[in-house]
């Protein structure tokens with residue numbers, strides 16, 4: 001449950017008491033927001049949202065976890081602060097976010113400059129490159145929480161928001177370019193291009209669902225919306241469904257739809273509250289190792305089958321778009 005601002009300040013006060021008036025790196029007393037960030041990034045991220053890592057305030061330690069959890073967190077937080085690897089990891093994954101725009105840049109620049117064939121090129125590429133990129137970003141965003149469940153890592157939790165917001169921009173660009181350029185494939189003006197078929201309606205609906213998700217992916221919205229914030233963020237699951245319907249109408253029970261199912265199944269399974277709770281408890285207690293390794297291998301294997309196909313699709317179509325020679329399918 002998301003806390004109201006008042007509860008939040010109360011929590012921060014009690015945390016200050018629990019942690020003692022610790023000194024920050026600059027030698028001063030930690031501010032409330034530093035403490036909060038510490039708690040937020042230090043505690044199990046149990047939500048599946050286009051959320052700032054700050055959203056994990058919904059996941060404060062249960063009393064039963066007691067001081068042991070706090071102690072483990074303190075140790076691992078201290079490790080994270082001293083090791084450059086988490087920061088490098090975060091910036092590596094953030095660097096990947098420019099790929100869709102780099103791949104589409106030559107065609108979009110040609111379109112802006114009014115070059116011959118530029119409309120046809122963008123029309124042929126946009127859904128392939130930006131559609132696949134949007135889906136891959138969505139999958140990466142959904143992967144953040146299961147990775148935490150499997151490993152206990154927290155350094156990557158911030159990527160959930162980054163990938164969600166990046167997806168909003170790629171999917172929004174996809175919709176805009178489709179409305180402007182796909183007249184050669186879909187008659188009926190801009191409306192026909194974004195809603196002339198059932199699969200287009202679901203693609204467009206998916207982009208519209210991203211608007212409230214992206215707008216509320218920040219702390220201010222979280223405090224402003226209070227308890228409603230989580231309900232808004234649960235639109236992520238509706239979005240998941242509308243994307244799968246979009247792909248089902250496009251591909252039927254084949255190719256990219258099957259890849260989408262292959263990546264979705266493990267991500268959905270790891271979100272089942274019973275599975276997540278069991279895994280967290282077993283990991284902390286260091287029990288059922290063989291079972292956990294076996295299940296992880298199966299789930300990661302299934303995920304990889306779909307994921308590599310989607311990446312290969314993006315590499316092929318994206319490469320063709322980059323050199324402005326999209327396949328004319």
Ligand code: HEM
Nearest residue numbers: 127128131132134135171175178193194200203204206207
């Ligand atoms: C969140 C938003 C969206 C996601 C995640 C998404 C995802 C995808 C994916 C993964 C593909 C397969 C690409 C390929 O064949 O390589 C696809 C195809 C397609 N999408 Fe979307 N899409 C989205 C929004 C839209 C929108 C807004 C439109 C148009 C209004 C659209 C129209 C199409 C079309 C026409 C295709 C078929 C392209 C082809 O095979 O030539 N999509 N989409």
